[in-house]
Amino acid sequence: MEERTGALESLLFIAGDEGMTLEEMAVLLEMTPLEAHNLVLALQKSYEEKEGSGLTVIETRSRYQLATKRRYSELIKKYAVSPFISHLSQAALETLAIIAYKQPITRIEIDEIRGVQSANMLQRLVLRGLVKDLGRAETPGRPIIYGTSDYFMNYFGLKDLEDLPNAEGLFDITDDEMFDLFEQEDFPMNEEE
Incomplete structure (x- = not known):
């Protein structure tokens, strides 16, 4: 299970902002979409249980991606000197x-x-x-x-x-x-x- 979780984590990292659908994960990891969904849930749970982890898995429009936890949003904003993070008028x-x-x-x-x-x-x-x-x-x-x-x-x-x-x-x-x-x-x- 750890090997598959690591593989999924790697895929989500590489997919970046695009994220991945359950179907894409299933094909690449050679499993069913249901197994892929269970693997995503297991990865999400492991991130939630790790106090020191700054990552989580989010779902947007049926695509899953790695993201930082909300509690670190202020730290991320300090780091990013990008107009993407600045306040909107x-x-x-x-x-x-x-x-x-x-x-x-x-x-x-x-x-x-x-x-x-x-x-x-x-x-x-x-x-x-x-x-x-x-x-x-x-x-x-x-x-x-x-x-x-x-x-x-x-x-x-x-x-x-x-x-x-x-x-x-x-x-x-x-x-x-x-x-x-x-x-x-x-x-x-x-x-x-």
Whole structure:
């Protein structure tokens, strides 16, 4: 069992941000998807039981990957001098919330909801890897359609979009309330381990 767990750990490490599906693991490790799932659960459990381990296994959109434990997030932020970790502005959070709840969505539709031009904010979110181009709309001008990325899902600790906080009345709230959207206690990223 230890040999297979080590093999899975190695595969997840090499897969990086892409992660792996149970089917991919099963093929590479020459086992059934159910056995692969049990192996993932065993690896997750071993990380949870090791006090000194900074790693865990997370699932996002049916893909599994190695990640650091949430309790080390502040340390990771200190280490990373990257714009991916820096705080998002109020306008960026507002734009990101609109995309998260209304995706797939075009820039024009975002502009209509926000009431201001969003091209620069959208470009920053794409550069930070939180938003991605999903293709082009079949409308005049063929505008780009945007949606959230896997990095967005991981950053906010979401398995899928249904894990987002309730959006009822979301687009009628003030800027200050929008800024606090991802600070809500029921948001997965803010849960204590």
